[in-house]
Every structure is written in structure tokens, then in C-alpha cells.
Amino acid sequence: MRSVSDLGVRLSGVAVGILLQALAGCSDPNSPGTGAIEVTVTTVGAERHPNGYSVGLDGGAGQLVAVNGSVTVTGLKAGDHTVVLGDIAPCTLNGSNPRNVSVVAGSTTQVAFALSCSGAVSVAGVWDWTERISPPGGYTCSDTGSYAFAQVGPSFTGTSDQVGSCSGFGNVIDNTRSDPLSSGLVFTGDSLRFKVVACVYRGVVSGDPPSSINGVVSCDTLNRPQGTWQAHPGGPPATVTVSPDSLRKLVGDSGQLTVALRDAAGSRVFRRPI
Structure with a gap:
């Protein structure tokens, strides 16, 4: 004959089993x-x-x-x-x-x-470029120069050398300068972006291997000027001009020569071995 205590233990065991099954069901997200x-x-x-x-x-x-x-x-x-x-x-x-x-x-x-995914397109090297920037109601700048890109993966830095001028209101301002290039990045679809001082350049790389870049530029300065730019891989200079063409100095004196490199179109280019 079973005692009441034995029956209580059995009933408790059944209750615990039912509770464990219920908890297991709650842990299943389905x-x-x-x-x-x-x-x-x-x-x-x-x-x-x-x-x-x-x-x-x-x-x-x-x-x-x-x-x-x-x-x-x-x-x-x-x-x-x-x-x-x-x-x-x-x-x-x-x-x-x-x-x-x-x-x-x-x-x-x-x-x-x-x-x-294929590796980032490489833009490393020297690129010759032209740009035209026209702020609303302000000066219009026409520049030409060379970028020297140093790339690691999709990121790149470099330098920008240029000559040019900005004209407006009867004035012409020399826009010759050399600046560091930062925040360069090549995106999916072979588009790129980089920054030179206060101006952000965006463009699309074309060709395999890359043969041209075309894009837009916007500057975070007064009147927020905008414009377009184009670039192509830099080749050997077509002409090299040294000025002055003659220099006479006494022994021990020093002098300075200026070398101007130009491509076949007559535009100034930079960073070429000669």
C-alpha cells in the first residue's frame, strides 16, 4: 500500500516534468x-x-x-x-x-x-588635370596641373601642383600653388573622392587600365564655388623650358633656375623625371 507521501513525490515529479517541457518550448523561436x-x-x-x-x-x-x-x-x-x-x-x-x-x-x-569582390581600381601615379571653377557672382578660376597619387588598397593620399588664374571684377589673380591631397578613397563602381585644402573632388575612373577621370568639384569657401575637372595619366613632358636660358655668376655665387614642363597641348605639368 502506497503512502500519501509517496504519492506526493510522484505528483511533484510529474509537475516538474511538465514545467520543464513548457520552458523548453518557450526557448524555441519557432x-x-x-x-x-x-x-x-x-x-x-x-x-x-x-x-x-x-x-x-x-x-x-x-x-x-x-x-x-x-x-x-x-x-x-x-x-x-x-x-x-x-x-x-x-x-x-x-x-x-x-x-x-x-x-x-x-x-x-x-x-x-x-x-x-575585385580589388580597388588603382589610380596610383601621376595624373595631369584641368579644372574650371565658377562661384556664383564671383571669380572664375581656370587651372591646370598634376596630381601625384600614392594608393594603399582603396585609400590614397598625394600632392597637387598647379598653375592658373582666377579672373573677375576686372582683376586677375595668380592661382599657382602646391598643396597636399587627403581623404582619397576609391569606391565600388570605380568612383573616387579626395580633398585638396577646402575643395572636395569627386569623379569616375574610366578605362582598363585607367585612362581618364572626369568629375565635379565643390569648395567650402565664400560663395561655395563649384566646377568640373578632368584628368589623364601623365606621360613624358613634350617640352622643357629653363629660365633664364643663361646665367653668369662669379665663383662662389649662387643662382636660381626655373624649369617649366609642358605636355603636347602646351599645358604645364609637374613631377616628371627629366
Whole structure:
């Protein structure tokens, strides 16, 4: 014959078992009859696509996923679903896209996407350029010169040497100068941006290998001038002019010579070995 205490222990054990089952059910993000999909992404050359991709399910709105990361979609009905990875340009995806995925109730289906992104286009070297900047109601500046870009990955720095003039209101101002170039970055799609003093230059690189850059410039100065600029890889100078062409000095004296390099169009260029 069982005692009342034995029955109490058995009843308590049943109650604990029911409670544990209930707690286990609460830890499962999927409701009964549903499952989940975990999408994992790996990218070679991830610096070319820093903003990540979008994961779309069954034609719905996309969710952001990092270039080397994962995202899990829960509460999905058991059965077939379609997963698509978007915003992948200019990277190349290995395998099909979209993909058909079968979801099993109570489980998580794994989907893996692998991508490779080409390295940043190289703009390293010397580029000869021209620009025209016209602030509203102010001076108009026409300049020509050379950029010397030093690039590491998608980032670059350098120098800008130029000659030119700004004219307006009956005045002409010499705009010859040499300045450091900063904050250079090549973006996806081969566009670039850099800064020279208070002016920000944006452009698109064309050609393979790069043969030209065309873009716009805006300056954070009075009247906020804007303009356009063009550049091409610098070649050997067409002419070299030394002035004065003769210099007579006594022994022990010093003198100064000015060397001007010009391209075939007659524009001044800089930073060339001669």
C-alpha cells in the first residue's frame, strides 16, 4: 500500500516534468509547425563592399547582412521558400541566386553564399588635370596641373601642383600653388573622392587600365564655388623650358633656375623625371 507521501513525490515529479517541457518550448523561436532559415555570407575582398548585402525571402523586403556575417529568419511555415541575396555588385556570387530552400518544422535550414569582390581600381601615379571653377557672382578660376597619387588598397593620399588664374571684377589673380591631397578613397563602381585644402573632388575612373577621370568639384569657401575637372595619366613632358636660358655668376655665387614642363597641348605639368 502506497503512502500519501509517496504519492506526493510522484505528483511533484510529474509537475516538474511538465514545467520543464513548457520552458523548453518557450526557448524555441519557432511556433509549432514552423521552422527557420539561417543565411551565412562570406566575402573575399570585402573592402570593396563595406555596406553589406540584403537578404530577401519569398519576394519580401530585404534584411541587411554584413559582408562576412549571418542573419536568421524565424517563424517560417514548413515547406519550400526562396532566398535571394541582393545589392552584390560589383562582386561575383558563387552558385545560384536566388535559391530554393526547404524548411522543416522545428529546425533551422542553413543557406551559405560565397562572394568575391575585385580589388580597388588603382589610380596610383601621376595624373595631369584641368579644372574650371565658377562661384556664383564671383571669380572664375581656370587651372591646370598634376596630381601625384600614392594608393594603399582603396585609400590614397598625394600632392597637387598647379598653375592658373582666377579672373573677375576686372582683376586677375595668380592661382599657382602646391598643396597636399587627403581623404582619397576609391569606391565600388570605380568612383573616387579626395580633398585638396577646402575643395572636395569627386569623379569616375574610366578605362582598363585607367585612362581618364572626369568629375565635379565643390569648395567650402565664400560663395561655395563649384566646377568640373578632368584628368589623364601623365606621360613624358613634350617640352622643357629653363629660365633664364643663361646665367653668369662669379665663383662662389649662387643662382636660381626655373624649369617649366609642358605636355603636347602646351599645358604645364609637374613631377616628371627629366
